Amino acid sequence: MKQQKPLLASVALSALLLSGCATAAGSVTAAPDVSTEAAPPAASPEGSHHGGHHGEQSPSRGATAEGPSAAALMVCGDQPKERLRSILDLGSDPHTINSWADSTFTCTYHLAEGALVVSVQEASDKVSALKYFDAMQALAKGAAPIQGLANLGFPAYETTDGSTVFQKDSFVLKVDASNLPATLGPESITRNALAYQLSTTILACWVEHH
Numbered sequence: 001m002k003q004q005k006p007l008l009a010s011v012a013l014s015a016l017l018l019s020g021c022a023t024a025a026g027s028v029t030a031a032p033d034v035s036t037e038a039a040p041p042a043a044s045p046e047g048s049h050h051g052g053h054h055g056e057q058s059p060s061r062g063a064t065a066e067g068p069s070a071a072a073l074m075v076c077g078d079q080p081k082e083r084l085r086s087i088l089d090l091g092s093d094p095h096t097i098n099s100w101a102d103s104t105f106t107c108t109y110h111l112a113e114g115a116l117v118v119s120v121q122e123a124s125d126k127v128s129a130l131k132y133f134d135a136m137q138a139l140a141k142g143a144a145p146i147q148g149l150a151n152l153g154f155p156a157y158e159t160t161d162g163s164t165v166f167q168k169d170s171f172v173l174k175v176d177a178s179n180l181p182a183t184l185g186p187e188s189i190t191r192n193a194l195a196y197q198l199s200t201t202i203l204a205c206w207v208e209h210h
Contacts, residue, residue, distance in 0.1 A: 068105035071171065072120040074205045076107035080118070083201040084109065087194060088185040114179040118198065121172040130155065133167035136174070140165075146196075152203060162191035164199045168206060175199045 142160035162177035
């Protein structure tokens, strides 16, 4: 996996120079059924998909209780779908479902090999996002920092089971490919490489958006 990093970094840096990143397509399909007064704490840093909360280590839930931001919605937009089609040689866009709860927008891509889950935790500010990121990294099993050019100048780490996490501004982006096989697609890309490439595609959208 380490041998791939220089190439992946080059791909990511090239992606950040691309233009035409589309804004998010569609709307949230599952609205939160939680009142403002009784809202639970932010999702566990280990990931909202597996349950459990670690309130003491969770940062602020952020200031977007009404719904996800335009930037968060981009994780379910055209650019990530096009990237997946290209990498996995898909004939059409993968089916997705999404949800918004606890200041976290989650987009699940249903691939033939399994579910690829992309989530964005929206904190109230950059400091809170970094605290959330640090808590996630501390709790993640097999976490290793992504260093050098490969992290694009952002705090980032990956796990041995196929997850990649980046923190940018008030966002914490997680691409979780742990439900996928170790390699997939016609080029037998590893799930870690897939998570990394999708992460950098989304980061490119965010850079252009701002």
